[in-house]
Amino acid sequence: MSDRSVLEGTILRGKAFEAIEGRVILSDGQIVGVEEEPVESDDVVVPAFVNAHTHIGDSIAKEAGEGLDLDELVAPPDGLKHRLLREASHEETVAAMERSLGYMRQGGTAACIEFREGGVDGVRAMAEAAEGLDVDVVTLGREEIAAMEAGDGFGASGARDGEFGRERTATRKAGKLFGIHAGERDPDDINGALDLDPDFLVHMVHPEPIHLDRVEDRNVPIVVCPRSNLVTGVGTPDIAELASRTTVALGTDNVMLNSPSMFREMEFAAKLSDVPAREILAMATHHGAEIADLNCGVIEEDRDARLFVLDGDSDNLTGYQNAVRAVVRRAGVADVREVVLQTAE
Template sequence: MQQFEGMILAGDAFDPIQGRVVVDDGQITAIEEAATASTDIVLPAFVNAHTHIGDSVAKEAGVGLGLEAAVAPPDSEKHRRLAAASREELVAAMRRTLGFMEQTGTATHLDFRESGAAGAEALRAAASETATDAFIFGSGPASVLEIADGYGASGANDDTFDAERAAAREANKPFAIHAGEPDATDIHPALDYDPELLIHMVHAETEHLERVAEQGVPIAVCPRANAVLGVGRPPIRELLDHTTVALGTDNVMLNPPSMFREMAYTAKTFEVTDREVLRMATRAGAEIAALDCGVIEAGRRAALLVLDGDSNNLSGTVDPVSAVVRRATGVDVKQVVL
């Protein structure tokens, strides 16, 4: 049995509770209010709702490039470097990135893995030696679903995905697709697939939002990557008013997969509350992938992040939720429990 004391950000509302989280055999068994001398802040470990970890072989290769030249299949800088990398190089690079994600408190990431079955298998191999989990949206032929946890389509304007959509439904696995990143023309076609997850939705308009709400489709947004690629700003406030919205960091070649950076950027530049941002970084992604984490509740998996509330950075904190979202960094991490 383990106990983690301090200020606990508990439940869906992240209510600050002074006390302890009791963990037994990897499961939260109790949250107890109690006086404690600990200044730690205990919160759910993050769920990164959209990544491209294969880009770990091409960090900063896209500097100065737009969307098409940087990451679009099949001839972008990213895809040329992926094609040139050996399996050993790819696995080693992804493993280093996964190590960073583990160190900075990410329990699980939802990854769009390129290169078909071989790509999915390479990420499985990389993740097998880290504590952070990989939820893999595979690519290529529908047979990738024998290995992957779901199917990840590049975009409705890139190709047709009828067979892959049908195969995912038959396998009872989620189908996800990029939509509304460069413009709005692929949003309705993406929604025609009745996906379990949309990525980006930067250019979503009222007609798209109404359809998203009607179909109940969650969305993963990646605001830092959108800014780097110059494609615009997702209407996060409007998206939140219509559906579940989760936070992702997108391509590793563009930004480090730091949920601290993504939260701070989102909280400071969009019309959202700090609690909404923390929920986007934890529970929302867990719900999308049906994961038993993302919230501190009795009976849940103990995927926890413990921050040093008395660090030089966090000392003097007035509101622990705002401190986590706006100020905390990987330097403040005291312990990651996965």
């Protein structure tokens, strides 16, 4: 028997997020119809988010490290987060990650791309934390090739920390995802990162013209995390310039430093850059899905039924004049009425 349901309201349809009045029809984990017609609902139906860069293991150390610089906070192997991760028990780490994933789900996040510390054990702990949840965690192992083999790919810390040639070759042979931090504190590691032919770069706060040309020539996607960059004092990315060169997605980075809320990340990115709201919403949804090869992030037929519903008559949203801007610049977790995270079998 088909598992069929209907969501009504203002639908943000397609990759352009066209705001139409109507209904979305879901069946067996898939969007099977988007119908435009008058309905009696104040709801706003939005494609679920894809958080394209997380460090969820940091959930055991929220708001630790006040006054420390980037290296003191997160640099391997002796940055504060790495010491705290080593000191935490397996049970503490898993429980904290599970709570963060639950919060992400409440806020309409369908998936994340996780750079997971701790080698094979870290990858397995992430799988344990996600078990029973319907949030897709694309886990990129770190520190050893075996972690890549146990997960969904490899997440490199940066070209200044090692050469990563063996890891890149092994990841390519495995047909898995390879991402690397680059240009976070300065431009010195960007060419080294690009030489590895990564599937995507993270941060790119300090690119020089030659780097932007290389990114554009190779069409290398970039994940930006502007709240994290501001907190760690490295500056903020030129999101508009990056978006003019390649595909840009949004991530929330370290849970140690920021809540994994895509609403907060979108609002900050939009107001920091003045990039149009539709483009910011794309960065938070289907751009990340494309990097991770997920069939979500867009409300259209044959996509997985992964979306959420906002109460358009909440105290925060009532009276909005532009649905996309309201989602990007104003909405929050408290406005979420329902989250639907289903995947076609």
